[in-house]
Structure formats: structure tokens, C-alpha cells
Amino acid sequence: MTTTEPVSKNMSSANHVKKYSSSIRFWHWANAIVISGSLITVLINSTITKGRPTATLIKNELQKAGAQVTADQARAASHALSDSVWDIHVYFGYVLAALLLFRLVMEYFQLADQKFIRSAKIVYIQYKTTKAKREQVRNQLVVKFIYATFYLLLVIMVITGLFLAFEDALVAYKSIRHSVKEVHSFCMYLILAFIVIHLAGLFLAERKEESAGIISDMINGGKN
Numbered sequence: 685m686t687t688t689e690p691v692s693k694n695m696s697s698a699n700h701v702k703k704y705s706s707s708i709r710f711w712h713w714a715n716a717i718v719i720s721g722s723l724i725t726v727l728i729n730s731t732i733t734k735g736r737p738t739a740t741l742i743k744n745e746l747q748k749a750g751a752q753v754t755a756d757q758a759r760a761a762s763h764a765l766s767d768s769v770w771d772i773h774v775y776f777g778y779v780l781a782a783l784l785l786f787r788l789v790m791e792y793f794q795l796a797d798q799k800f801i802r803s804a805k806i807v808y809i810q811y812k813t814t815k816a817k818r819e820q821v822r823n824q825l826v827v828k829f830i831y832a833t834f835y836l837l838l839v840i841m842v843i844t845g846l847f848l849a850f851e852d853a854l855v856a857y858k859s860i861r862h863s864v865k866e867v868h869s870f871c872m873y874l875i876l877a878f879i880v881i882h883l884a885g886l887f888l889a890e891r892k893e894e895s896a897g898i899i900s901d902m903i904n905g906g907k908n
């Protein structure tokens with residue numbers, strides 16, 4: 685009797701292309717951890733190790749313990765604390781830069797069905813040419829646009845961050861340092877806005893029956 689079963693167990697899985705490759709899932713969760721880490725360092729430096737209040741706290745506590753500390757010494761100690769938090773921020777930054785590079789290289793080597801640029805183009809063409817399921821296609825287009833904006837923000841964050849990290853080697857550009865820092869910190873608010881929109885979008889999508897399970901798709905790969 686002939687059998688139609690696949691010769692190898694892997695054959696059936698080879699034919700089934702997952703919605704998200706293992707590389708993109710790794711990138712997604714690593715990126716989420718690194719961005720959260722970066723944001724936590726910024727939060728610490730704008731609260732716990734914030735200049736003047738921390739200097740006052742150090743001075744008062746040391747004086748209570750019987751030490752004589754000047755305001756300048758306390759300020760220097762507070763500065764050193766925040767510098768060590770910035771060092772951690774920069775380590776997160778290097779990992780984020782490496783992850784961005786990994787994402788760019790990955791886009792080139794991904795299977796066609798898993799490429800972001802390709803799927804964004806398909807949704808755009810669908811939006812331009814078909815009248816069917818107009819609202820659904822428009823929503824997909826908005827989602828792609830938001831992701832594209834996020835990728836652009838990551839690029840800006842990495843370029844400005846690396847500029848700040850290597851400012852000693854880039855003394856020739858000292859005049860733009862302040863503006864670069866402004867852009868870097870302003871983009872943080874846009875990244876925060878993206879995180880809020882992303883989480884709200886996931887929450888709303890999970891409530892719809894047809895797209896339920898999108899969070900687990902980013903864990904197990906999902907079906908294309």
C-alpha cells in the first residue's frame with residue numbers, strides 16, 4: 685500500500701513558514717529588554733541620582749554620621765553616582781546599536797514572506813488598488829507606518845547616542861553636541877509614545893477574535 689506521509693518529519697514543518705522567524709522573535713524580546721533597561725537608567729538619573737537633591741541627601745547623611753562634608757564634595761559624589769548610571773545606559777546603548785545592525789542584516793536574509801519592507805509594500809499596494817476590506821487594510825497600513833516610524837526612531841537614537849558616547853573623539857563637532865543631546869532626549873518621548881501605542885494596539889487586537897493570539901505568535905512564531 686502506498687503512503688502519502690512525508691519522508692522526513694521535518695518536511696511538513698519545512699513547508700510551513702512561520703509568521704515570525706526565530707531571529708525576529710529574538711530581536712523583538714532582546715530589544716524590549718534593552719530599551720526598558722535604557723529607560724530605567726534615565727528614570728534613575730532623573731529621580732534617585734538627580735543632582736541637587738542627591739547632593740543634599742549625601743551631605744546630610746554624612747553630617748549625621750559625624751563627617752564634615754562641603755557642598756562641593758557632596759555634589760561631586762552625587763555626580764559620580766549619576767555618571768556610573770550613565771555608564772550602564774551606554775552599555776545598553778551599545779547592545780541596542782548591535783541589535784539594530786542585526787535587524788538590518790536580518791531584513792536582507794529573511795524569507796521573502798517575513799520581510800518587513802516587502803509586507804509593508806504589499807499592504808500599501810492593496811490599499812491603493814483594492815476597495816475590498818478597506819478599513820482592515822487601512823488599519824494594517826497605519827500599523828506598518830507606526831513600525832517604520834519606530835525603526836527610524838531607533839536609527840536616530842543609535843546615531844545620536846553613539847555621537848554622545850564618542851564625543852571625545854568627535855571634538856570637531858562639539859558645536860552641535862547640545863543639539864544632538866536635545867534630539868536624543870526628545871526622541872525618548874517619541875519612543876515612550878510608541879510603547880504606549882504598541883501596547884494599546886496589542887490589547888485591542890487581542891480582544892478581536894480573528895487576531896487573538898498575536899502575543900503568543902511573537903513567542904512561538906505563529907502561522908503565516
Ligand code: HEM
Pocket residue numbers: 719722723726770773774775776777778780781841842844845846848849850865866868869872875
Ligand atoms: C531607547 C533607547 C534610548 C533612550 C530612551 C535614551 C535616552 C537618553 C536620555 C533621556 C538621555 C539624557 C539626555 C540629556 O541629559 O539631555 C540620554 C543620554 C545619553 N545616551 Fe541615551 N538613550 C537611548 C539609547 C542610547 C544609545 C543607543 C546610546 C549609544 C551608546 C546612548 C548613549 C547616551 C549617552 C552617551 C548619553 C549622555 C550621558 C551623559 O550625559 O553622560 N543612548 N539618553
